[in-house]
Amino acid sequence: MTTAISITDLKKTYANGFEALKGISLEVQQGDFFALLGPNGAGKSTTIGVISTLVKRSSGSVKVFGKNVDTHIYDTKLDLGVVPQEINFNQFERVQDIVITQAGYYGLPRKLARERAEKYLRKLGLWEKRNDRSRLLSGGMKRRLMIARALAHEPRLLILDEPTAGVDIELRRSMWEFLTEINEGGTTIILTTHYLEEAEQLCRNIAIIDEGLIIENTSMRNLLEELDSQTFILDSPVEISAIPIFNFEDVSVCKVDSKCIEVTIAAGRNVNEVFSELDRLGIEISSMRNKTNRLEQLFMSRLNENGLK
């Protein structure tokens, strides 16, 4: 399989002495949906900045589809689409003009640029707004416009830096569907987000970056398998008189309120067994949910481990 992006020993120290990247190495395979996670200031945006050449690296190398960004600057940029964290289009320009102009920078003839603008503005639900000044768009629409702009030249690799920040849940889910669709169409996607549910839902592989270092780089499945326990919130339609006592040592229960209990189940314990036990105790369950997002639980534990080091 071709490597979409290959980063080797990447370091970046800013002019003020801040060491944003301390030598990260990372590979993302073609066709992947990859999550790059980390707390604020961890180095995610700097990494994206270096890939997109907006940030000058101190040392290390970056290859896009096997080509070095220094020696094949034009080919690598043609393969790359970037959706930055901050709104960075001219807010006085019309929506359609922003996409057409971006396509022009990539050498697309005017007619093709118009067709691409229509295609992606329609897909992202912005076609009706095409003649509006972009400053009149809502926050969510501005984010979608940046995605349409980044796709105008149909790059093989799309990097999204917190694309759903500040976007309501309905819109976020429609963006997930859209991103899944283009990923299934063959576009490799690298996503940074603070919504860990989003990363868990969309991404197959993951890297966690903290204080300029990669502290985890694995598949989502492997990472989630490392959870040593999961906590569920179970709701009952009737009052639960007493805290149920299980026959299993690796399951603990506490009461949240009269109709709700919290059950922590160790990894390896079958959830069906827990439900059978609840049935035996005569406790009816109407709904269940994870107490915290599973990825969030792992993410916090990795950051804590890194902090202890």
Added chain:
Amino acid sequence: MFTNHKYIAFETIVIKEIRRFSRIWLQTLVPPAITIALYFVIFGNLVGRRIGEMGGFQYMEFIMPGLIMMSVIQNSYSNVVSSFFSQKFQKTIEEVLVAPVPNYVILSGVIVGGMARGLAVGAIVTMMALFFSDLRIEHPLITITVILLTSAVFSLAGFINAVFANSFDDISIIPTFVLTPLIYLGGVFYSVQLLPTFWQVVSGLNPIFYMVNTFRYGILGSSDVDVYWAFLILGVFVVGLYSSCIWLLRNGKGIRT
């Protein structure tokens, strides 16, 4: 990137620049036209009638090339400095920086955009001048060449100002404290022959003096300077400033961290 792709990118930048200053025409095209019209009315018509001749021409005829040149210089400069600094400030410059557009294409597009505004205002001012005086062009080729080179020089200078500027104050310092005095002391309103020898020598250090006088030579056929020397100076400025701008872009000064 193929040549036609580069041309499309260049054309895109130029169209964007022209669209920008056309969209805000009340700020970019009308005020300079009104200012220069006032110069024509007050200095050329009212005061000029009492002055009589200057350098062998009616005062109105004498100042007309200088006033056209002044509008071209100011508008070429201010278009590039304000447009490029705004792009830096709003980070919209990232749109073109992430794309496969070579630095010389970015620079050429921005500079041609600045020249377009300078020449558009110059054309408006020239049309207004026709209300006050007949315009005859003695040397059309020299007139066109010098106006193109001058607008290129000041567009490039505006670009350098924008690269180094960190605030909106920084983009008004050079036009106010450097450009305006150089223009006023560049022989727009008077012939250098009127000055004492010392100030004639000092005027010779002002590049705008050569540009104004060469343009005047193109229109009226009379100049205080050697036209070939003036073109040499203009050529040196274009090459020197262009090279500096490319160096700044290559090093990412002010645009890449």
